[in-house]
Amino acid sequence: MLTPEDLQRYSRQIILPQVGQAGQERLKAARVLIVGVGGLGAPLALYLAAAGIGELILVDPDHVSLNNLHRQILYAIEDLRQPKVEIAARELSKRAPTKITTHTQALTEENAADLIQSADIVCDGTDNFTARYLVNDFAIKHGKPNVHAAIFQFQGQISVFGANQGPCYRCLFPNRPKNAPSCAEAGVFGVLPGVMALFQATEVIKLILNLGDPLIGRLLLYDALAAKTSEIKFRRNPNCPSCGPNRNESFLSKAYSDLQSCEMNPTVPELTPLELKQELESPNPPIVVDVREAHEREISTLPNTIHIPMGEIADRIQELDPNANLVIQCRSGGRSAQVAAYLLGQGFKQVRNLATGINGWAKTVDPTVPTY
Ligand SMILES: [Zn+2]
Structure with a gap:
């Protein structure tokens, strides 16, 4: 139920006929898991909390470092070396009544099922393939939509996987990449994850409110240098090892070895x-x-x-x-x-x-x- 404070706080959103009090109540009842509270997850959490999401579950093992601050705008200089999820919880609590649950460990094969099952929607804000495939495969297994974004230097991508019987990340990229540069080698344009995080927040809210056309079966690409977006439409791959009828757990788990990379997708020759x-x-x-x-x-x-x-x-x-x-x-x-x-x-x-x-x-x- 919305409180009198909620009615005031969210009034400019409630007044939208597509949202209304019923929509705001749905947002308040929603639990959203954010895997990775870095460049994508930090601005995503800010906007989801501000929009009135009832509970955010934050998962990230990292600590705040100085070179995070040009893009991870939840954190400040006095937060250096502190666990990101704890600082995020403190900062979000100052701004919104959202319940924040924190996990200072990484998403792993052991804890992924519990974490993903505890949410209605999963947001992939990770920066490596291991976690990206883990999020995808466990979200598919437990029937949760996965709002995915990824960034690489000046380019970003966003899609909604696994919702309404739609395709998944592995329908696009079944295998992990062989040789990909590390995060430190790649570099990132600071505002780019913010742009992509807000695309993610938009899709999360649309899914909860059942609004508009979700980005299902569409990979939206944003090129910051060209100031252009483009789109790849894709379908469910009937042989997909994750969402296909013959899900292949042993194939999937091969991707969960420690493979760190900042690239968005497997590299191509x-x-x-x-x-x-x-x-x-x-x-x-x-x-x-x-x-x-x-x-x-x-x-x-x-x-x-x-x-x-x-x-x-x-x-x-x-x-x-x-x-x-x-x-x-x-x-x-x-x-x-x-x-x-x-x-x-x-x-x-x-x-x-x-x-x-x-x-x-x-x-x-x-x-x-x-x-x-
Ligand atoms: Zn698939």
């Missing part, structure tokens, strides 16, 4: 424009798939490409031969890396990304091609 030029002149040239939009092809194109815009890849996947030697190309190599990772996840055998895209080709191979 790539080639440079010069290498592509040489291969295109060889007796067995690869097939180049241009995943840009039609209006971009009016500016520049490579010879003999197949054109499938990124947003149509899942619907038109049957136009591509899974055994063919494919090179995926876009403007500068970002979107094409996502599509290449998706195709590899769908069982395509030989897929590479054209690093630096057609703009890189213009710079290093053919200066007559315009850049944009």
Whole structure:
């Protein structure tokens, strides 16, 4: 039940006909698990608490360090070396009446079932594949929606996995990556996790209130440098080891070994424009798939490409031969890396990304091609 203080505190939200008192009560009754209270989890927790979520369950084994502060805005200089979840609980309690439950250990195979079952919705704010696969697989197993976000340098992604029979992270990326750089090597643009965390908070609240179109079966990508978003639509993979009918626990647990990486997704092999030029002149040239939009092809194109815009890849996947030697190309190599990772996840055998895209080709191979 909402208190008189609640009615006042949330009045600007309650006045929205899509929320109302009934919606605010649903938010108050909701329990949301946030795995990782760092760049994503800290701003996510702030906004979920402010919105009136009844209980936040925070899981993070880390302590606050100085190099966290440029993005993890719950924490201050006097909090250095303190457990993040405890500082987060203290700071959130100052701001909102949300109940905060804290866990100072990492999410593991041993505690994941209990933690995930204790929540209505799970938020993946982790920064490594081990935890990302753990969150995904246990959320699927226990029928909880998993609101996922990940960041890498200037790029972010967000999706809602496992809700309403929708696909999961492993439908996109069944296997863990082989070689990925560590967090310290990768770097992160400080505001980016905040942007993605607010996308997450929005999706959490929409799920609780059953509002709008949730990001189910859609991976929304945000490129901060280009100030652009794009989207990959994807379906449930009937052979998915996590959400498919033949869930494979032994396959899944192989991903839970200690693998630390800040990348968003498994890495894909790539080639440079010069290498592509040489291969295109060889007796067995690869097939180049241009995943840009039609209006971009009016500016520049490579010879003999197949054109499938990124947003149509899942619907038109049957136009591509899974055994063919494919090179995926876009403007500068970002979107094409996502599509290449998706195709590899769908069982395509030989897929590479054209690093630096057609703009890189213009710079290093053919200066007559315009850049944009
Ligand atoms: Zn799946």
